[in-house]
Amino acid sequence: MSGGIETTTGYFVATDGQAxxxxxxxxxxxxxxxxxxxxxxxxxxxxxxxxxxxGVMTHAAASLGANAVGFDMSEQYIDYARAHRSxxxxxxxxxxxxxxxxxxxSFDAAISTLAIDVVPYAEEIVVEMCRVVKPGGILASALHExxxxxxxxxxxxxxxxxxxxxATTLRDYMLSHPLVWPDGQASLCRTLGLxxxxxxxxxxxxxxxxxxxxxxxxxxxxxxxxxxxxxxxxDDRATLRDHVRSAYLGGRxxxxxxxxxxxxxxxxxxxx
Numbered sequence: 001m002s003g004g005i006e007t008t009t010g011y012f013v014a015t016d017g018q019a020x021x022x023x024x025x026x027x028x029x030x031x032x033x034x035x036x037x038x039x040x041x042x043x044x045x046x047x048x049x050x051x052x053x054x055g056v057m058t059h060a061a062a063s064l065g066a067n068a069v070g071f072d073m074s075e076q077y078i079d080y081a082r083a084h085r086s087x088x089x090x091x092x093x094x095x096x097x098x099x100x101x102x103x104x105x106s107f108d109a110a111i112s113t114l115a116i117d118v119v120p121y122a123e124e125i126v127v128e129m130c131r132v133v134k135p136g137g138i139l140a141s142a143l144h145e146x147x148x149x150x151x152x153x154x155x156x157x158x159x160x161x162x163x164x165x166x167a168t169t170l171r172d173y174m175l176s177h178p179l180v181w182p183d184g185q186a187s188l189c190r191t192l193g194l195x196x197x198x199x200x201x202x203x204x205x206x207x208x209x210x211x212x213x214x215x216x217x218x219x220x221x222x223x224x225x226x227x228x229x230x231x232x233x234x235d236d237r238a239t240l241r242d243h244v245r246s247a248y249l250g251g252r253x254x255x256x257x258x259x260x261x262x263x264x265x266x267x268x269x270x271x272x
Contacts (some may be wrong), residue, residue, distance in 0.1 A: 012118045014073070017054045017080020019220030025113035028114065030204045030264055031142065035113055036050025037266045038200055039140035041066055046109040048116050049128055051096050055081025055090070059110075060242040062089035069107075073095060097125045102132045109138040116177045117143050118224065123188065130192060133270045134155075139194060141265040142202060149262040152206050152214070153225055158230070159243045164236070170228055173175045185266035194268030202263040209256055211248045215241060 029191045035057065041047055043065025049058040052070030054077050061068040072078050078094040085092075088123070098121060112221040119259040129139055157174075160167035180183045186199045207212040207255035216222060221230035229237060248257060 007131075012224050013221050014053075014223075015076050016220055016222060017077050017084070017224050018076060019264075020054050020080075023186055023217045023220065023222045023226060024114065025056055025259070027204055027206050028053070028056040029060075031113065031202060032057050032200045033166060033264055034204070035111075035140070035142050035263070036060055036064060038142075038202060040138055041109060041110055041111070046106065048100075048102070048107045048110045048129070048132060050110060050112040050125060051244075051249065052081065052092065053077050053115070055085035055092060057111065057113050058090050058092065059085040059087055062087040063185075065089065065119050069093060071095065071100070073097065075232065098128060100128045102131055104131055105134045106132045106170075107137065108134060109140065111139075112141045114143060115175050116185075117159065117174075122179060123192075127187060127193060130194070130270055135270055138267060138269045139189065139270060140265065141185050142263045142265040143185060145182070145201070145264045146175050147263040149260060150259065151259045152208075152217075155230075155247050156244050157225060158219070159247060160240055163240060163243070164232075169227060170224060174224070180264070183263060186268075189266060189268040193271055195271060197266065197268040199266045200238075202265045204261050204262050204263060206259045207256065211245050213255050214248055214257070215244070 009261045036053045041061050041064060045066040045068045047061045047068045049068060052058045052072045055070050059071030067088060068090045070081055070090065072094060073096060075094050078092045081092045110133045116125055134141060155166060158173040161171045186197050189197045217228045218229040221227050
């Protein structure tokens with residue numbers, strides 16, 4: 001489906017590229033240089049970016065001189081990437097990452113950021129990523145480390161879980177996903193036979209100008225948490241907003257806040 005992904009706890013909405021930029025793309029832009037350095041992406045590499053969203057990482061790889069293909073299920077996100085992140089070294093294609101339309105050994109590296117934990121078939125995607133990478137090439141991914149340091153999301157979800165069982169279910173599903181814990185992605189890589197598997201925290205500041213800037217990231221309904229927030233009744237959403245605003249302010253006047261967010265990066269080498 002082009003507008004999102006069914007999960008066991010609801011729907012990951014992926015319908016509006018500009019809304020995603022405000023929700024997550026602006027922070028992916030900060031993650032990009034850290035992740036690409038960690039992944040070892042070099043000029044002239046053939047790179048596949050799976051779950052590319054609005055094209056942040058694809059464009060960043062292309063800007064390094066790599067030949068990059070961004071691949072995503074969402075037609076809306078791909079359309080946004082083509083319109084706003086065009087580059088002579090980049091192209092964007094839409095489809096199902098469980099059936100990548102590329103021959104074996106097509107790329108020097110396959111990467112994915114903030115994507116494979118939102119689907120119920122992550123291993124199938126990673127197997128496909130391995131298939132299209134040349135022997136000796138690189139597979140690298142990064143996900144939020146939810147429990148340790150993802151305050152922008154779990155500040156909201158922990159409060160919502162006190163008010164609503166549906167939020168508890170969503171929070172617990174996200175937190176219990178094996179890939180978002182330390183060694184989660186790395187364990188999958190080792191299981192699939194990758195060698196030289198390494199893992200590192202990649203820390204990015206998520207800065208908000210005000211509470212309204214923060215709260216507004218959820219109001220376009222993108223992702224799982226935005227979908228949850230916008231699925232509430234107006235009264236329930238207002239109650240949640242009041243509680244979350246108090247947590248955001250933390251006893252201080254409204255204004256800018258910065259949250260240091262950990263992304264867990266993993267890199268492995270495809271066997272020769």
